[in-house]
Amino acid sequence: MRTPLVVLVTALVVSACAVDTASPARAAERFHAALSAHQEEAACGMLARKTADKLPDPGQTCADALRELRLGPGGRVTEVSVWGQEAQVRLAGDTLFLHRFTDGWRIKAAGCEPVRDLPYDCEVDD
Amino acid sequence: MRWLKENSLALAFLIMFLLAVGGQAVAGMMEFNDQQLAEGAEPVSLLHYVASSAYAVNVAENWQSEYLQFFLFIMLTVWLVQKGSPESKQPHMAGAESDKDQQIGRYAGDHSPRWARARGFRLWLFSNSLGLVMGTIFLLSWLAQSVAGQAAYNAERLGDLRDPVSWGSYITSPEFWDRSLQNWQSELLAVLSMVVLSIYLRQRGSPESKPVGAAHTATGVEG
Numbered sequence: 624m625r626t627p628l629v630v631l632v633t634a635l636v637v638s639a640c641a642v643d644t645a646s647p648a649r650a651a652e653r654f655h656a657a658l659s660a661h662q663e664e665a666a667c668g669m670l671a672r673k674t675a676d677k678l679p680d681p682g683q684t685c686a687d688a689l690r691e692l693r694l695g696p697g698g699r700v701t702e703v704s705v706w707g708q709e710a711q712v713r714l715a716g717d718t719l720f721l722h723r724f725t726d727g728w729r730i731k732a733a734g735c736e737p738v739r740d741l742p743y744d745c746e747v748d749d
Numbered sequence: 750m751r752w753l754k755e756n757s758l759a760l761a762f763l764i765m766f767l768l769a770v771g772g773q774a775v776a777g778m779m780e781f782n783d784q785q786l787a788e789g790a791e792p793v794s795l796l797h798y799v800a801s802s803a804y805a806v807n808v809a810e811n812w813q814s815e816y817l818q819f820f821l822f823i824m825l826t827v828w829l830v831q832k833g834s835p836e837s838k839q840p841h842m843a844g845a846e847s848d849k850d851q852q853i854g855r856y857a858g859d860h861s862p863r864w865a866r867a868r869g870f871r872l873w874l875f876s877n878s879l880g881l882v883m884g885t886i887f888l889l890s891w892l893a894q895s896v897a898g899q900a901a902y903n904a905e906r907l908g909d910l911r912d913p914v915s916w917g918s919y920i921t922s923p924e925f926w927d928r929s930l931q932n933w934q935s936e937l938l939a940v941l942s943m944v945v946l947s948i949y950l951r952q953r954g955s956p957e958s959k960p961v962g963a964a965h966t967a968t969g970v971e972g
Contacts, residue, residue: 673789704913707802707904708790711913720910724791732910742910749789 644703647710650728651719655697663689671722671729673749692746694734718743770808774799777807788908802900806928809897813890814932820883822940832968833948835959839969851876891929895920898928 650669657666663686667675670685679688698715710721710728720732720743734746753760774795781803782792798804822836828844831837842850849856853876857866864875874881895916902924903913919925943957949965952958956971963970 671789704903704907706900706907706913709904709907711907720907722790722908731908735910737912745910748910 642705644705644710647705647712647721647723647728648700648703650721650730651712651714652697652700654719654730654733655694655714655717658689658694659696661690663687669730670747671724671731671749674729674731674747677749678747689747692734694746720745720748773807774804777804802897802904805897806894806901809890809894810928810932813887813894814929814936816883816887816890817933818936818940820880820887821937823880823883830968831944831948833966834944834968835947835957835971836944837968842969894928895925898925 654666654669657663657669666689667678667685670678675685679685683691695716697717697719700712700714702711702713704711708723710723712719712721717733718735718737719730720735721728722731723729730747732743732745732748735743735748736745738744778793778795778798781798781801785792793801826837829837830840830843832840845851848854852858852861853865853872854868862875864871867875899914899916899919902919902922906913914922947958950958951961951963953961959967959970
């Protein structure tokens with residue numbers, strides 16, 4: 624009688640604690656895939672709204688701004704950290720920061736370089 | 750009705766606790782959502798907030814300090830005394846006291862708990878059960894604070910475009926110790942105030958106070 628209860632509780636605890644790292648990793652890969660395919664409009668659609676609003680200079684579209692930045696290739700995923708609604712995805716050629724919205728993970732910052740003990744210096748951020 | 754009266758102290762604190770912890774959840778969610786909107790993120794539901802590390806760390810950091818306070822008070826008052834305080838024993842009683850004073854073993858009465866009549870480990874465990882339970886709850890709450898605190902801290906760091914930190918780094922970070930010490934200092938000051946003020950001040954009818962007419966030098970007398 625007790626065994627199913629233990630299994631159920633364990634399953635609930637494990638599922639509650641399991642962190643989904645695949646979704647932010649996929650979002651980061653899709654963003655870089657869109658950039659590589661010169662689909663900047665699509666890449667802009669993957670940005671968090673605050674980031675997309677901040678990116679273009681006056682008179683410029685988000686896609687123009689992304690095109691101008693010429694972010695390098697992302698490459699394969701090397702590490703994913705997810706804490707709460709925030710994630711960091713390290714690719715071989717880039718580090719991205721993402722936020723989880725109700726419609727899924729969106730890119731908050733990309734083209735990021737580490738700065739010792741300080742926030743990353745990002746080409747695209749909010 | 751009689752049951753309610755005989756348990757009114759515990760019930761009153763239980764009701765106040767539930768109201769306070771619920772109020773903390775609502776107020777915390779509103780503050781959290783205010784921050785979320787400022788950062789371009791979406792507001793969260795109450796259920797989502799109470800399951801978050803942000804709420805958990807705020808609850809746990811207060812719990813650990815309260816249980817630490819009572820654990821220290823229970824344990825230190827075995828050996829340390831304060832002349833004139835109703836919170837202290839008489840100075841000559843300092844220590845674990847005799848079996849006769851503690852009504853254990855062959856000195857246990859008919860109504861003594863069964864484990865007070867026992868010997869060996871069971872008697873030791875029961876003799877120290879209050880301190881052990883309070884100390885264990887303190888350690889578990891502090892552990893919970895460190896785990897939830899790391900999660901909340903890392904979410905904040907990622908939001909600020911910084912690398913997350915390990916649990917080991919978190920428990921040696923200023924953030925963890927700031928949260929811990931700011932709670933400890935207030936608890937320790939409250940106990941100090943209680944021990945010292947109750948030497949000279951009275952609250953008529955309260956067992957936490959000496960009787961109003963008791964001398965300032967009277968120690969271990971409760972009204």
